[in-house]
Amino acid sequence: MNREAILDVRDLETAFNVKRSGRKCRVQAVDGVSLSLAESEVLGIVGESGCGKTTVGRSIVRLVQPDSGTINFKGTDVLAARGSTLRQLRLSIRMVFQDPYASLSPRRSIGDSVAEAGDINRVFKGRSDRMAQIASTLTSVGLDPSFGERYPHELSGGQRQRAGIARAILPTPDVIIADEPVSALDVSVQAQVLNLMMDLREQLKLSMLFISHDLGVIGQISDRVAVMYMGRIVELADTQTILDRPLHPYTQALMLAVPRPDPTKRIAGAIETGEPPSQFNRSIGCAYAARCSMANSRCRAEIPRLRPFGQNNRMIACHNV
Amino acid sequence: MLSVRNLSVSLGPETAPVDIVSDVSFGIRKREILGLVGESGCGKSITSLAVMGLLPQPGPRIRTGRITLAGADVTQLQPWQRVEAGHGHIAMIFQEPMTSLNPVRRVGDQIAEAVRVHDGIRGAAALARARELLDMVRIPDAALQLSAYPHQLSGGQRQRIIIAIALACRPQVLIADEPTTALDVTIQIQILGLLRELCNRLEMSILFITHDMGVIAQLADRVAVMYAGRIVETAAVDDLFGYPGHHYTRGLMDCMPARNLGVRRLPTIPGQAPQPGTIAAGCAFAPRCEAVREVCRVAPPPRLRVSEEHEALCAFPLNGGRPA
Numbered sequence: 220m221n222r223e224a225i226l227d228v229r230d231l232e233t234a235f236n237v238k239r240s241g242r243k244c245r246v247q248a249v250d251g252v253s254l255s256l257a258e259s260e261v262l263g264i265v266g267e268s269g270c271g272k273t274t275v276g277r278s279i280v281r282l283v284q285p286d287s288g289t290i291n292f293k294g295t296d297v298l299a300a301r302g303s304t305l306r307q308l309r310l311s312i313r314m315v316f317q318d319p320y321a322s323l324s325p326r327r328s329i330g331d332s333v334a335e336a337g338d339i340n341r342v343f344k345g346r347s348d349r350m351a352q353i354a355s356t357l358t359s360v361g362l363d364p365s366f367g368e369r370y371p372h373e374l375s376g377g378q379r380q381r382a383g384i385a386r387a388i389l390p391t392p393d394v395i396i397a398d399e400p401v402s403a404l405d406v407s408v409q410a411q412v413l414n415l416m417m418d419l420r421e422q423l424k425l426s427m428l429f430i431s432h433d434l435g436v437i438g439q440i441s442d443r444v445a446v447m448y449m450g451r452i453v454e455l456a457d458t459q460t461i462l463d464r465p466l467h468p469y470t471q472a473l474m475l476a477v478p479r480p481d482p483t484k485r486i487a488g489a490i491e492t493g494e495p496p497s498q499f500n501r502s503i504g505c506a507y508a509a510r511c512s513m514a515n516s517r518c519r520a521e522i523p524r525l526r527p528f529g530q531n532n533r534m535i536a537c538h539n540v
Numbered sequence: 541m542l543s544v545r546n547l548s549v550s551l552g553p554e555t556a557p558v559d560i561v562s563d564v565s566f567g568i569r570k571r572e573i574l575g576l577v578g579e580s581g582c583g584k585s586i587t588s589l590a591v592m593g594l595l596p597q598p599g600p601r602i603r604t605g606r607i608t609l610a611g612a613d614v615t616q617l618q619p620w621q622r623v624e625a626g627h628g629h630i631a632m633i634f635q636e637p638m639t640s641l642n643p644v645r646r647v648g649d650q651i652a653e654a655v656r657v658h659d660g661i662r663g664a665a666a667l668a669r670a671r672e673l674l675d676m677v678r679i680p681d682a683a684l685q686l687s688a689y690p691h692q693l694s695g696g697q698r699q700r701i702i703i704a705i706a707l708a709c710r711p712q713v714l715i716a717d718e719p720t721t722a723l724d725v726t727i728q729i730q731i732l733g734l735l736r737e738l739c740n741r742l743e744m745s746i747l748f749i750t751h752d753m754g755v756i757a758q759l760a761d762r763v764a765v766m767y768a769g770r771i772v773e774t775a776a777v778d779d780l781f782g783y784p785g786h787h788y789t790r791g792l793m794d795c796m797p798a799r800n801l802g803v804r805r806l807p808t809i810p811g812q813a814p815q816p817g818t819i820a821a822g823c824a825f826a827p828r829c830e831a832v833r834e835v836c837r838v839a840p841p842p843r844l845r846v847s848e849e850h851e852a853l854c855a856f857p858l859n860g861g862r863p864a
Contacts, residue, residue, distance in 0.1 A: 267724035267725070267726065268724055375812055376580075377812060405579035405580055405751060406579070406751065406752075406753070406792060406795055406796060407579060407791065407792060407795055407808065407809040407812075408579075408812065409795070409797075410795035410796075410797070410806040410807065410808045410809075411808045411810075413797065413806055414805050414806055414808060417804075417805070432724065432725070433797070434725075434798075435796065435797035435798035436797050438797065438798075439797040439806065472726055473725065473726065475729075476725040476726045476728065476729040477725055477754065477798065478725070478728070478729070478732070478752065478754030478755045478757065478758040479754055479757060479758070479798060480753045480754045480756075480757045480781065480793060480796050480798060481757055481781060482757040482758075482760075482777040482778050482781050483778065483781075485757070485758055486729065486733075486758060492726035492727070492729060492730060493726075494694055494696065494697075495694055495695075495696070495724060495726070495727065497694075
């Protein structure tokens with residue numbers, strides 16, 4: 220990617236304290252993730268539950284505090300930001316969440332929720348300006364301005380997610396971190412919301428970190444894709460490159476397992492994809508070795524580093540490629 | 541094996557019932573997997589609960605229709621009455637395996653309990669049968685897993701345990717309501733493979749309920765598509781994907797990202813599904829249909845035949861149609 224990176228994440232590590240069977244444990248949710256996001260680029264992060272993709276997104280907006288690493292946004296050190304710098308950052312980098320019912324306050328009107336970030340940062344010039352900006356933002360996400368007066372329970376799932384998106388683009392941010400924004404929606408509504416996000420991205424020149432477990436959705440909206448497994452990026456490349464020729468054994472398994480809407484291409488018999496890994500008994504070597512058909516003794520002893528491979532911005536972390 | 545004829549389930553007062561499932565008919569043959577597909581609120585889960593005899597009380601009730609299992613009318617029977625009358629068994633599994641299991645009992649005891657109820661054996665014999673069931677659902681180290689608690693198992697293993705419990709009654713029909721929706725894709729594909737294998741080996745019929753056209757394409761033999769409480773299309777899976785008859789089916793397939801990789805804009809179905817009770821005369825899909833004509837808004841759509849065993853509830857189906 221030749222465009223300049225506006226968001227740069229280096230060696231991010233985030234761990235959580237949890238209790239397991241009464242004993243305190245530490246779960247390494249993100250284990251050394253580096254990625255960068257260029258201006259008006261969409262980077263997809265795909266992976267299964269527990270792989271750390273959500274924690275990466277939350278670390279960037281400081282909803283969780285990483286243990287180490289650096290996050291740089293347009294020259295500002297995100298992890299060191301305090302007070303007004305942090306507030307300014309949170310206006311520039313916004314989040315869209317999966318469940319729009321949980322992320323909208325049930326007791327505030329849609330208009331108040333949409334204007335919340337603007338209210339806190341005093342960006343409106345008086346009441347009429349506030350009203351006008353709410354109305355135009357709602358219109359731009361495909362909702363009638365009258366929705367500003369309504370409450371979340373009066374909206375359908377798709378409308379709520381549109382409101383959730385409206386909330387993230389007033390005032391217009393530089394980066395949106397979208398965490399499974401269409402996973403809770405029915406397919407017909409999902410397509411509408413995905414189209415909306417692609418339109419907004421172009422109109423507002425947004426950069427986006429798009430987090431999803433669904434390779435189909437990721438493939439649709441992203442320029443580049445990072446595949447995560449157990450807290451690490453195992454493969455990263457231009458979207459078409461990943462989809463056409465996945466090289467990491469895990470990426471291959473993931474793509475093979477996606478049920479294709481084509482009954483003439485059924486997966487014959489049961490495929491062996493193994494059990495998902497546990498955060499509580501991590502292996503010494505490659506985290507995927509236990510499920511990998513290509514694993515050898517080196518895989519079980521040494522963690523493969525993410526390294527550049529071939530063309531199309533591909534990076535891969537596998538000893539056998 | 542299982543046959544449902546003209547099933548309508550309604551809510552609200554007797555005098556002014558609102559149908560949430562209207563005039564649904566389908567059948568499942570032995571060793572067949574019927575996929576019931578539709579978006580949230582279309583009535584697919586209510587249909588399955590009605591078939592199961594598990595509609596919540598008080599709540600929706602069967603207004604009309606007939607459900608027959610292996611030739612016997614079971615429409616008005618509760619599950620235990622069906623068992624006592626010897627009408628054969630339907631078992632059901634749900635989306636979230638954790639909520640279907642008792643968190644404070646070992647899974648072995650929970651399987652053995654189902655065995656005790658259905659086979660009347662207890663103690664070591666019941667545990668032996670439980671182990672056999674775990675082998676059937678391909679859980680390795682069956683002996684070890686019997687003493688585990690649900691929270692110690694992964695989501696995929698929990699769903700296998702649930703399937704094992706369902707199999708304890710030797711069902712002729714298994715109803716699976718979104719059993720893989722909460723699972724990761726690499727685990728989902730294993731469970732789908734397991735269900736197919738069990739269907740063949742145990743000569744079961746499966747009613748598989750899902751919103752995912754991809755899962756349907758991978759698993760089902762035949763498909764029924766539901767929209768706003770009605771089955772709008774039924775077909776063999778190859779026919780449905782090869783030449784869909786109903787415009788809704790076509791729209792559902794078109795808007796899947798997996799079929800449109802590299803396309804700038806996804807095709808969409810405009811608008812949203814109607815709420816029960818607000819459906820006007822005519823076709824419920826008419827307000828969202830791109831091929832809508834005047835007659836669609838006033839007259840209920842006919843059920844037309846697109847090909848052999850392929851029907852669409854549409855006056856102007858894609859790929860032609862003649863009176864069924």
